[in-house]
Amino acid sequence: MTVSVNMSVRRDSKSVSVNDTSVTMEGWVQDIRNLGGISFVILRDRFGTVQITLPKKKIDPELFEGLTSLSRESVVSVTGEVKASDQTELGLEIIPSSFIVHSNAAVPLPMGVIDRVNTEMDTRLNNRFMDLRKPEIRAIFELKSLMLDLLDEAMRENGFTQVSTPKLSESGAEGGATLFKVDYFGRPAYLAQSPQLYKQMLMSTGLDRVYEIGPAFRAEHSNTNRHVTEFISFDGEMSWISSQSDVMAMIERIMDHILKGLKERGEDQLKVLGKDVNVPAAPYPVLTYSECIKMLIATGMDIKDGDDLGTEGEKMIGDIMAEKGHELYWIAEYPEQEKPFYIMEKDGTKFSYSFDLDYKGQEISSGGQREHRYEKLVERMRKKGLDPESFDFYLNAFKYGMPPHGGWGIGIERLLVKMLDLPNVREAILFPRDMSRLSP
Numbered sequence: 001m002t003v004s005v006n007m008s009v010r011r012d013s014k015s016v017s018v019n020d021t022s023v024t025m026e027g028w029v030q031d032i033r034n035l036g037g038i039s040f041v042i043l044r045d046r047f048g049t050v051q052i053t054l055p056k057k058k059i060d061p062e063l064f065e066g067l068t069s070l071s072r073e074s075v076v077s078v079t080g081e082v083k084a085s086d087q088t089e090l091g092l093e094i095i096p097s098s099f100i101v102h103s104n105a106a107v108p109l110p111m112g113v114i115d116r117v118n119t120e121m122d123t124r125l126n127n128r129f130m131d132l133r134k135p136e137i138r139a140i141f142e143l144k145s146l147m148l149d150l151l152d153e154a155m156r157e158n159g160f161t162q163v164s165t166p167k168l169s170e171s172g173a174e175g176g177a178t179l180f181k182v183d184y185f186g187r188p189a190y191l192a193q194s195p196q197l198y199k200q201m202l203m204s205t206g207l208d209r210v211y212e213i214g215p216a217f218r219a220e221h222s223n224t225n226r227h228v229t230e231f232i233s234f235d236g237e238m239s240w241i242s243s244q245s246d247v248m249a250m251i252e253r254i255m256d257h258i259l260k261g262l263k264e265r266g267e268d269q270l271k272v273l274g275k276d277v278n279v280p281a282a283p284y285p286v287l288t289y290s291e292c293i294k295m296l297i298a299t300g301m302d303i304k305d306g307d308d309l310g311t312e313g314e315k316m317i318g319d320i321m322a323e324k325g326h327e328l329y330w331i332a333e334y335p336e337q338e339k340p341f342y343i344m345e346k347d348g349t350k351f352s353y354s355f356d357l358d359y360k361g362q363e364i365s366s367g368g369q370r371e372h373r374y375e376k377l378v379e380r381m382r383k384k385g386l387d388p389e390s391f392d393f394y395l396n397a398f399k400y401g402m403p404p405h406g407g408w409g410i411g412i413e414r415l416l417v418k419m420l421d422l423p424n425v426r427e428a429i430l431f432p433r434d435m436s437r438l439s440p
């Protein structure tokens with residue numbers, strides 16, 4: 001009998017009878033070792049590798065020659081007998097009786113799949129299809145997929161409705177330099193930087209808790225390891241809040257669900273990566289912006305009240321918090337002038353009802369309470385040099401009854417990269433886009 005199985009036998013070898021079972025294995029030829037009297041072909045699929053063993057004297061010469069002369073990464077099906085083996089990790093090997101070549105891989109390969117050399121990131125990204133053949137690279141994307149499932153679960157549990165807002169618009173969320181302009185049938189349009197304006201408009205509809213997981217586009221002129229021009233933004237907006245603390249508590253609940261879920265359900269992939277995920281207890285500590293400035297001045301950093309904390313400042317705060325045992329913490333109450341027009345000012349002060357969630361020294365989320373009062377919102381727009389008339393479509397939703405509300409935006413890739421301690425946000429994007437990369 002010939003049965004077709006994939007290499008999940010590795011995961012559950014007990015369910016496959018290793019003796020006298022003929023199987024067909026399909027995969028990529030990862031490696032071929034010729035040791036004179038015996039040769040081995042290592043076949044790989046999504047679940048792992050299996051060894052095809054070819055004792056020269058016992059195998060048909062044509063079959064032997066055909067299998068051992070394949071080029072690495074060719075795609076084949078091999079049918080053979082399963083034998084128990086104490087020489088392989090799986091505890092079994094295949095003695096082949098026939099094979100089919102589905103596709104021959106060209107030689108040389110553009111990059112190695114199993115070679116222990118560090119391939120440059122550019123080479124890896126130029127050949128991403130091949131980079132992704134490495135189990136430790138694929139594991140990142142299996143975990144990303146799991147994270148998106150967990151997010152949906154958390155949002156459903158908390159009564160949020162999933163929405164999709166337009167990615168092409170007449171005007172951007174905040175205007176400014178990070179908008180991509182496109183030609184829309186002869187008139188200018190912009191790619192969405194965030195769903196900010198639309199998710200707020202939805203607060204006036206009765207859909208009082210919404211979330212969106214979708215692409216955000218930023219014409220970022222910063223070539224850093226945390227900025228790309230297209231990322232997946234996880235946005236939430238909720239009505240009937242009494243302060244921004246309600247929003248922060250919601251994010252903590254969501255984070256807790258994701259971190260616990262990844263740790264439990266992502267165990268196999270985490271093992272491939274040699275990583276673990278910590279689940280910090282909520283509530284996370286809250287620092288105010290002013291406290292952060294004082295902390296940074298105390299380290300000798302050249303910074304003053306009103307300045308942006310900057311990448312270096314965020315990193316330093318991260319180090320201080322790590323010493324105190326905190327990976328996740330809030331930085332709240334930024335000066336209102338640092339924050340966009342839709343953030344609510346803290347009346348009578350120069351501060352605002354805003355927060356960032358920082359993870360190991362890097363901002364992963366921004367949010368806050370929004371200004372829901374029409375007149376104040378228009379006033380804030382003018383203060384920021386924006387023309388309220390060009391935001392009519394948005395402002396109209398505030399004229400006829402808008403509940404108090406607040407929300408957040410989290411960069412999915414930044415979150416994943418911090419969870420897994422990866423060195424670059426591009427590691428968590430299949431085909432990253434940045435200032436210099438628009439292909440593949």
Ligand code: ATP
Pocket residue numbers: 218220226227228229230231233363364365366409410411412413414415425
């Ligand atoms: P930064 O100051 O780090 O550039 P930002 O203040 O522009 O970030 P927000 O506009 O508040 O970011 O966006 C919310 C979240 O979206 C950020 O916390 C981050 O996780 C993610 N994000 C923003 N810009 C980028 C980018 N260029 N690449 C990847 N993720 C991003």
